[in-house]
Amino acid sequence: MKDKKIVLITEDEKVLRETLHSGLEGENITVVEARNGQEGLDLSLSLHPDIILLDLIMPKMDGLTMLEKIRNHDAWGQKVPVILLTNLTSSDEQRNNDMARLTPTYYFEKTEMGIEQIIEKIKEILKVQ
Amino acid sequence: MFSNEINESKIMLDTIINGVDDGIFVVDKDLKITLFNKKAVDISGFSSDEVLNHPYYEVLNFVFEEDENNTNDFIKKVFTEGIVEETTQNTILFKKDKTKINVSYGANPVKDEKGIIVGCIVAFRDVTKETEVDKKKTEFISIASHNLKTPLSIIKWISEFLLDKKIQKSDAEKEEYLNDIYLTNKRMIRLVENLINIFHIETGDGFTIKKTSVDIVKLIDISIEDNQQLAKSKNINLVKSEGINGEILIEIDEGKIKQVFNNLIDNAINYSPDGSTVNIDLIKKEKEIDFVVSDSGIGILKEQQGRVYEKFFRGDNAIEKETSGTGLGLYISKKIVEGHGGSIRFESESGISTKFYVSLPIN
Numbered sequence: 001m002k003d004k005k006i007v008l009i010t011e012d013e014k015v016l017r018e019t020l021h022s023g024l025e026g027e028n029i030t031v032v033e034a035r036n037g038q039e040g041l042d043l044s045l046s047l048h049p050d051i052i053l054l055d056l057i058m059p060k061m062d063g064l065t066m067l068e069k070i071r072n073h074d075a076w077g078q079k080v081p082v083i084l085l086t087n088l089t090s091s092d093e094q095r096n097n098d099m100a101r102l103t104p105t106y107y108f109e110k111t112e113m114g115i116e117q118i119i120e121k122i123k124e125i126l127k128v129q
Numbered sequence: 130m131f132s133n134e135i136n137e138s139k140i141m142l143d144t145i146i147n148g149v150d151d152g153i154f155v156v157d158k159d160l161k162i163t164l165f166n167k168k169a170v171d172i173s174g175f176s177s178d179e180v181l182n183h184p185y186y187e188v189l190n191f192v193f194e195e196d197e198n199n200t201n202d203f204i205k206k207v208f209t210e211g212i213v214e215e216t217t218q219n220t221i222l223f224k225k226d227k228t229k230i231n232v233s234y235g236a237n238p239v240k241d242e243k244g245i246i247v248g249c250i251v252a253f254r255d256v257t258k259e260t261e262v263d264k265k266k267t268e269f270i271s272i273a274s275h276n277l278k279t280p281l282s283i284i285k286w287i288s289e290f291l292l293d294k295k296i297q298k299s300d301a302e303k304e305e306y307l308n309d310i311y312l313t314n315k316r317m318i319r320l321v322e323n324l325i326n327i328f329h330i331e332t333g334d335g336f337t338i339k340k341t342s343v344d345i346v347k348l349i350d351i352s353i354e355d356n357q358q359l360a361k362s363k364n365i366n367l368v369k370s371e372g373i374n375g376e377i378l379i380e381i382d383e384g385k386i387k388q389v390f391n392n393l394i395d396n397a398i399n400y401s402p403d404g405s406t407v408n409i410d411l412i413k414k415e416k417e418i419d420f421v422v423s424d425s426g427i428g429i430l431k432e433q434q435g436r437v438y439e440k441f442f443r444g445d446n447a448i449e450k451e452t453s454g455t456g457l458g459l460y461i462s463k464k465i466v467e468g469h470g471g472s473i474r475f476e477s478e479s480g481i482s483t484k485f486y487v488s489l490p491i492n
Contacts, residue, residue: 013279013453015309019286023296057275059449087278088271110282114289 004030005126008049010040010066011085012058016110020053023115027123037061041069048076051125053118056086067102081125083118085110151252155239156204158247160184172232172255174225194219194231207236207249219260222253231260272441273324276455280317284310312358319395322388323457327440330464338468340380345418345489346373348383349411352390356398363403367394370410377411379418380492385465389473392458393422393485399451400483401426417471418491423484429477437475438463446479462487 007029011017014035021031032047034040038060044052052070056063063084070077083106084099099105106125108118146153152169154162162185165177173180173189180188191201195218203214216233223229233256239248287306290296298306329336353367360367397407401424410421427446429437436442441456448454459473466473470490477483 013283015283015313016286019283019290019306023290026296059451087275087282109278111278111285115286116289116293 004028005051006030006032006047006049007051007053007122007126008032008034008040008043008047009053010034010037010058010063011053011055012036013055016055019115020118023119024122027119029122029126037063037066041066044070044077044080045073049080051122052080052082053122054082054084056084056088064098064102067105071102079104081106083108083121083125085113085118087111149252151254153250153252154180154185154189156185156249156251158208160186160204160208162188163248169253172224172230172253173222179225190223191232191234192221192223194221197221203234203236204249204251207238208246211238211240211246213237230255231257268441269327272455276320276453277317279453280313280320283313287313308358308362312362315355315359319388319391320455323392323455323461326388326461326464327457330461336464336468338382338385338465340382340469342378343381343383343386344376345379345381345386345411345420346375346377348387349373349390349409349420352387352394353409355391356394359395360398360407363398363401365398365401365403366406367398368406368408370408373409373411377413377418379489381469381489382465386469386489389462389465389487390420390422392462393420393487396458397422397424397426397483397485399454400424400447413491416491417488420487420489421484423482425482428479428481428483429475430479434475434477438473 005028007024009017009020009031011020011033012035017033017035021033024031032043032049034043036058040052040054040058040063041061043049044066052067054063054067063086067082067084070080070082081104082102085108087110095107099107106121108121146164147167149166150168152172153164153166154169155164157163161182162180163182165175165180170176175188185204186200186202191203193199193201201218201220206212207214214234214236216235220232220234221229222232232253234251234253236249236251238246239250241247287310291298291303291306326336349369353369357367394407394409401407405425408421408423410419410423412419412421427444427450429444430446433442433444437444438459439456440460442460443454443456463473466487466489472488473485474488475483475485
């Protein structure tokens, strides 16, 4: 058993990545950052984080491709909860299809959700007291 | 007398059918084409001899754009269901020369006095251009909204973070976050300026160059100052050539040329490695003046160099490095510079450097 839960933030916008990281500090969580989908995939497979925060549009590998690779990789990959954070305007139908196909996946729009709500959601998923 | 009247009506009908701006054809109950007007010939490329008395499905291949293997058999539907069929999904027609065009259509059943369907009349038109414009618009809205939402969410998240009293922050941290807000806000202002310009260029409305006498040396200083924070955040040295001094007055649209300078400097910073140098130079010649920005960044791939001024175009290596660009900056810059009677060009080696030259005429 790991002492601390690991949260992987995969986000190409440095400021968003760092703000999320700072927001999660002091929550008895180990935060790891990835700058693109490829880094996110490598870190996911080596660290097996307890939750992944995932941007969709990123260089080198986009978020959905990274998520599909994780889901198809192993038993851990099939179960790890993922929060998609995006500003992409996609149709509800497309979004619902993606989420059903890649469950357990949650979908947050960055402009809709505040940092506090995202942190609450992470804690709820991880059940960190 | 009676047959003359019929003859006149037929001539009139033929004139109408061949004069309308839609392609029109009629299919009989054996599914053979019995009428094919002049516009239908123009659109499809088939002559009437090539289609008349042939089953429509042997010559006219209507398919769904989403899946070209899937025939859009709206004519069959008219016969089996007796209803009027209209375009609901993007549809393609293969012309005689096998090229594809987007079409819209309306198909009506022809019924005899007993209400039995004896034929189908189809009107269709080439909507390739309209479909392309629609796609571009959708793509533009999607890119614009994504690019506007990203800085908005950055500002939202940081402000929330700064306002959250539960999270302890040092003064240095607060300053760093405020700087992020400042830079992000600036990025958004430039994006909005670019979007407004695109709108004016696209609609052909309001994209006018209003020239006044401007000191270009001072304008360069302002542009450098404008980009200094961004350069600092990437530890990039923004260097103005020593030769840029004094006062050089030229007739330009100050706001628009400043946008060009900012676009070029912004690109140079964004696509250069941290800690590198971006040089800015001004070369005065007899009849023109060159503004030059050179960097040691990712460069432009040789095979893509012919496309850099295309609207929405972004180099593969640029997308890989930075996802947030719009592919509008250079397109707009070229329009602005050419609007001044000037020219823009570049020298670039992929992975090594890029040098952009903006030549503006001295009046």
